[in-house]
Amino acid sequence: MNDTAWQRLFGYRHAFDNHVTVFVIVTVVALLVLAPLPIFVTTRAAKITPEKRKELWDRYRSWIWLALCIVIPILAGAFWTILAVGTLSLLCYREYARITGLFRERTISFIVVIGILLIAFAALDNWYRLFVALFPLTVALIAIGGLIPDQPKGYIQRVGLGVLGFALFGSALGNLGYMANDWNYRPILLLIIFAVELNDIFAYLCGRSFGHRKFVPNTSPNKTVGGALGAIILTTPLVGVIAHFIWINTALDNPICLLGLGIIVSVVGQFGDLMLSSIKRDLGLKDTAKLIPGHGGLLDRFDSLILVAPAVFHYVGYFVGFGAGQPQRIFSGL
Amino acid sequence: MEPWQLEPARDTGLTPAERFRSVRRESGLLESMAQQACFSVLRLYFSIAHRLTISGRDKLPAHGPFVLAANHCSHLDALVLGAALKPRHRERAFPIAAGDVFFQTTAVSMFSAIMLNALAMWRKSCGPHTLAELRRKLQEERGIFIIFPEGGRTRTGSMMPFKHGLGMLVAETNVPVVPCGLIGTFEALPPNRNVPRPVRINLLIGEPLNFAAAPNDRDGWSQIARSVESSIRILIGQ
Numbered sequence: 001m002n003d004t005a006w007q008r009l010f011g012y013r014h015a016f017d018n019h020v021t022v023f024v025i026v027t028v029v030a031l032l033v034l035a036p037l038p039i040f041v042t043t044r045a046a047k048i049t050p051e052k053r054k055e056l057w058d059r060y061r062s063w064i065w066l067a068l069c070i071v072i073p074i075l076a077g078a079f080w081t082i083l084a085v086g087t088l089s090l091l092c093y094r095e096y097a098r099i100t101g102l103f104r105e106r107t108i109s110f111i112v113v114i115g116i117l118l119i120a121f122a123a124l125d126n127w128y129r130l131f132v133a134l135f136p137l138t139v140a141l142i143a144i145g146g147l148i149p150d151q152p153k154g155y156i157q158r159v160g161l162g163v164l165g166f167a168l169f170g171s172a173l174g175n176l177g178y179m180a181n182d183w184n185y186r187p188i189l190l191l192i193i194f195a196v197e198l199n200d201i202f203a204y205l206c207g208r209s210f211g212h213r214k215f216v217p218n219t220s221p222n223k224t225v226g227g228a229l230g231a232i233i234l235t236t237p238l239v240g241v242i243a244h245f246i247w248i249n250t251a252l253d254n255p256i257c258l259l260g261l262g263i264i265v266s267v268v269g270q271f272g273d274l275m276l277s278s279i280k281r282d283l284g285l286k287d288t289a290k291l292i293p294g295h296g297g298l299l300d301r302f303d304s305l306i307l308v309a310p311a312v313f314h315y316v317g318y319f320v321g322f323g324a325g326q327p328q329r330i331f332s333g334l
Numbered sequence: 335m336e337p338w339q340l341e342p343a344r345d346t347g348l349t350p351a352e353r354f355r356s357v358r359r360e361s362g363l364l365e366s367m368a369q370q371a372c373f374s375v376l377r378l379y380f381s382i383a384h385r386l387t388i389s390g391r392d393k394l395p396a397h398g399p400f401v402l403a404a405n406h407c408s409h410l411d412a413l414v415l416g417a418a419l420k421p422r423h424r425e426r427a428f429p430i431a432a433g434d435v436f437f438q439t440t441a442v443s444m445f446s447a448i449m450l451n452a453l454a455m456w457r458k459s460c461g462p463h464t465l466a467e468l469r470r471k472l473q474e475e476r477g478i479f480i481i482f483p484e485g486g487r488t489r490t491g492s493m494m495p496f497k498h499g500l501g502m503l504v505a506e507t508n509v510p511v512v513p514c515g516l517i518g519t520f521e522a523l524p525p526n527r528n529v530p531r532p533v534r535i536n537l538l539i540g541e542p543l544n545f546a547a548a549p550n551d552r553d554g555w556s557q558i559a560r561s562v563e564s565s566i567r568i569l570i571g572q
Contacts, residue, residue: 097362098342098343099342099346100340100342101339101340101341101342101343103343103362106363109362109363110363113363154339157338157339282340283340283342285346285347287347289346289347290347290348290352291349291350
């Protein structure tokens with residue numbers, strides 16, 4: 001392994017090389033430090049039930065843990081980032097398999113898990129051809145694995161569920177890990193995650209403030225048109241401005257392309273949210289799990305990120321690409 | 335077009351700590367692999383350190399649901415029975431373990447649930463709800479339960495009278511009960527010891543008993559308890 005690859009994978013000393021990284025981290029810390037103030041004011045002023053108050057504080061405490069789990073691997077190095085994304089993929093798949101009942105199909109679950117591990121390896125190795133090949137190959141393997149019980153009844157269901165699970169949590173979310181092959185991956189990933197989570201909060205706040213018309217009442221009764229539009233209006237310029245400082249003087253660095261990126265993050269993020277709402281409503285569940293106090297399951301928290309990852313990866317890839325000048329096949333090419 | 339049959343895990347909505355203790359728990363891929371590995375290692379250990387012999391293994395039903403009922407002398411008992419099962423049976427095998435020993439703290443219950451696939455039975459407060467849930471699990475999930483109907487380990491080495499819990503699970507059902515006699519586990523690891531002695535262990539498996547005709551009431555339960563108890567007494571010669 002040459003020094004460039006080593007420094008990218010493990011070089012925590014480069015954590016704050018980029019000003020955008022510093023800016024995003026400072027903003028997150030400031031938000032987390034200031035957040036108790038509005039919570040305190042609302043819980044005091046409004047007539048809030050003790051359960052609701054506890055949920056708000058649970059939610060806040062969980063945010064601190066989540067922020068640490070996201071920020072530390074990203075700052076520590078690309079190796080830890082890809083490891084964290086791989087773990088997130090596996091845990092999200094686990095939740096999905098448990099709520100859909102796919103976890104009872106051991107062969108298919110095993111193939112999906114192997115697929116997710118290989119996606120993480122391809123990202124770590126910076127081996128794009130393997131990364132691309134893994135989707136059709138894993139799908140083929142799932143279709144073959146579904147044959148093993150020799151029971152045609154339910155074949156389409158178990159294979160269909162397996163393919164959807166791998167597509168969403170292996171392949172789509174895997175794009176987030178692959179972005180860590182860029183030398184400048186820290187601000188890029190922080191921007192995407194920060195913007196997607198903020199987009200959710202904007203949608204909620206705008207919906208509360210001036211949302212009247214229901215957006216998709218059958219899928220998610222609390223979503224309003226006002227909330228959705230408000231999130232787009234607030235998130236788009238935010239992403240555009242920060243992205244300008246990340247991709248300064250590149251093909252992406254013009255107002256139209258930057259706004260396009262912002263719209264993608266906001267719109268696709270909200271669709272990801274609706275996708276999980278649909279899955280939950282189809283199953284008759286409120287939350288996917290009870291893992292994070294105040295939030296529900298990991299999927300409830302990271303649903304918006306799942307579809308944004310491939311959209312941003314290929315949008316940025318069209319203009320600039322990821323990992324220019326970085327050594328490829330770091331481990332497999334030795 | 336027929337709708338898909340989507341059936342979420344029965345433990346959906348429980349926190350991890352609640353899930354380990356719940357009888358609704360369903361193992362996932364990793365837990366199954368951990369259990370297979372754990373019981374394979376135990377099988378090897380019992381063969382080497384305790385020269386474990388199993389007789390009558392052919393009497394085990396081909397697939398679940400069934401109940402393995404045995405005399406209880408030691409913490410090794412459930413491990414011997416689990417290790418004696420065929421690998422394809424182990425995935426559905428649930429040792430029914432005392433909640434106050436194996437599920438007291440989250441760390442211990444995590445170990446009992448992940449490595450042994452044990453289900454908690456709270457001796458002092460086991461309500462009809464838990465028993466109904468266990469009865470359902472046995473039949474619907476084609477489970478294999480490992481049960482010690484004495485309700486605790488013998489302190490003297492001689493078998494104690496059986497309690498009604500076993501009867502409550504199998505009365506009026508076609509679930510066979512396989513009587514199992516354990517010899518040597520008391521000498522290997524009696525309740526007052528912490529480290530096992532390398533003593534020979536024998537597992538004797540008897541003919542499966544069916545209690546479809548036994549009524550699901552107090553009389554039926556004691557009839558089942560007596561019947562299984564006498565089968566095991568014959569097996570171990572007590």
